[in-house]
Amino acid sequence: MNTLRRDDASAAEFRDALVDQLLTNGMITSPVVERAFRTVPRHLFVAEGTPLEATYTLDQSVPIKRDPGGVVISSTSAAYIQARMIEQAELGPGMSVLEIGSGGYNAALLAEVVGEGGRVVSVDIDPEVTDRARELLEATGYGSRVTVVLADAGNPLPGLHEPFDAILVTVGAWDLAPAWLEHLSEGGRIVVPLRMNGITRVIGFRRQGDHLLSTSAEVAGFVPMQGGGAHDERVFLLPDRNGHHVKLRFDDGAPAEMNLLDGVLATDRTEVWSGVTIKHGVSFADLHLWFAAFLPGFCKLAVDEGTDMAAERKTWFPFGVVRGDSFAYLAVRPVPEGGGVEFGARAYGPHGEAAATAMVEQIRAWDRRARHLEPAFAYWPTGSQRPEFGEDTAVLTKTHGLVTISWPPAADAVTGQGAPHNPTTAHTPA
Template identity: 65%
Template sequence: MTDPPAESQRTARPDGQPREDGVKDVDRAAELRADLVEKLRAEGKIVSPAVEAAFRAVARERFLPSDVPLETAYAYDDAVVTKRDEHGVALSSVSAAYIQARMLEQAELRPRATVLEIGSGGLNAALIAEIVGPQGRVVSVDIDPEVTDRAAKLLDEAGYGSRVRVLVADAEHGVPNEGRIDAIIVTVGAWDIPPALLAQLADEGTLVLPLIMNGVTRTIGFRREGDHLVSTSVEVAGFVPMQGAGRHPERVFVLTDPNGKQVKLRFDSGVPADMSPLDAVLATERTEAWSGVTIPHRTSFADLYLWFAWHLPGFCLLTVDDGTELANERGTWFPFGAVRGGGFAYLAIRPAMEGAGVEFGARAYGHDRELAAMALVKQIRAWDRDGRHAEPVFGYWPAGTDVTRIPADAAVMDKTHGVVTISWPAP
């Protein structure tokens, strides 16, 4: 991911000026755009002619800071951060091409539709405008006026000014004066679904949002089924976090090793009531346990984290300081763990027998390290048996709906405004 200094404003590119390699920027951009579309089609992220046409029409570089190379603007999975807070945390970005394409497909947009985009930047709104056409309506809102000013200016310059309405608003409160919306595309990490947004969604409408579930995000395409929502598609992606009234800060618990270096355990919710048994745990002996579950090299196992987030009590994400034992062993573990009593375990891998890729297991510290390691290994095996072979189905039941109708095989996670459910189809 490139990291431009700040919200640098794009002025007109030197179109017509040859680059050092003698190729005009505008020609190079067209070439890269065509390559990107081919790649997105080949990877199955673009499947419809409408999304393909939009990607062929919109000049991505017009919406990126001027110091971003064309190759980055047309990269498959490079997000470009356009604003950070004082601690360096990304607040706004132009999303990667693959996830923009995928979310547009998930939203199943139609010509003439009214579409609400949460989180502005200009680029995605321009793509939406291309798909819904001149008789459609695009409303793009952002909580940050600096972002909306920039997006409105860039959209104007690119010729979309009259087709996209850009507003400052907190998604939590919806956009009450904009009427019924056919599709809502949320481009910021959401911990819950704001009731005000849901109230504006047409009965036949689609909602696409990156939903954070116990620290793990899935971009989910939802449709209504009576009084609740059911997922129609799922994608793996990360987003900048929601600000404003719907913000949900994580809880961080710091473990310090004998050299004063830190391992941070990041909990979404459900922090174990008493973390004191973990004091000085990094100075204790470590154990490991192996699951017998293997995976070939270069195969995604992102759903294992999702499984943990739903089924492993005490689940947390890890961030480690350089100089810790964990940092020195990078490549042999992944930053997902769990706390069990006085034990802390995290996901580890080792080469599998006979070139079968890697085997999953757990390493663990603390008084209850055996317990913590075995709890993690148990869930690796459960995922292997019940989760790894099929894409899960999500539901969202707003507060007030009859949750007794939630299917018995679904796991349930409480949110502020409702509950999320997950079920894993039988292998």
């Protein structure tokens, strides 16, 4: 256990092992970021008593603060995404960086990367978080190198007149605040965990004239933003015959007549299969993003223990679609010859087959037009000059502008593992 608030040989050993992993996995790619991660004592920024094994793990965040309901509202992010975000920002000695969302550790890393000649400002809306960050930065020797500000970063920050070379947003954002762009230099970079219809990507944007174009993107999750930039999901509960619930969570575009789904879990279940397959262990995170971009009625699902869906948890994923009085959700089944699974959709409701077919059509479209290709993102603030967007570009409306997600024309370039064919449909008892 780590019970001493100091750096020692055992902590340094854990720290070096973590950095070696980050290098091996390509999450750290520059010497200046490597040196920062080998230097800053991560264990001195987490709760006292946190085991070194938990502190220096590759992919686990460490909670800092929870709300009265136990939900984490501030945390030290997983080491891998901290490394990737700093690399995405393309920071170096002498540069200036604004961090939105404080904790202390990440700000100390940034101070090491930009050096004595650089500038780091860290902002948070929660006074408990900023007080803690100041105390820890002072205790670890970074107090004079990081300016911690208590403020809602959704508003312009007083006294910050010089633009920043980079902005790192370390909380989940539904939109980009105009104030952030006011603080960003021409050609500057902003790295932000951006929520797009419920799906988050940590996007590295570069400012180009009146808009932002992506240079990189990573898959990760973050605690949501508080204050003026907060955006709550809408959650609907569907009861089953035993009083358990399926929860449908809409980030945007919740159907107006959700009452049409009353009693839907008492109907027979329908299955539609796509013919699109994937091998075990291969990520299909961009399929979720494709749904968020092109599947009207898209939502995320959660289920209570005791529901029929909970019993089949290993064969479905928490992404769904609502169509009137019916809903469908992403499912898989084994490929007969082994070595992979086939994508499909299971559905409930009088028109469950239509809902499942709508999802399957988008699985096939992803396989045909986007699989194996990296999407590009752009942010177009209100008032910017926007081009005509083609059929391979999804346009998501935000409060202060538009987000676009674009895939290159791909019909001839993609060689998916499963060729589309006519769907197969089966009815099973609910």
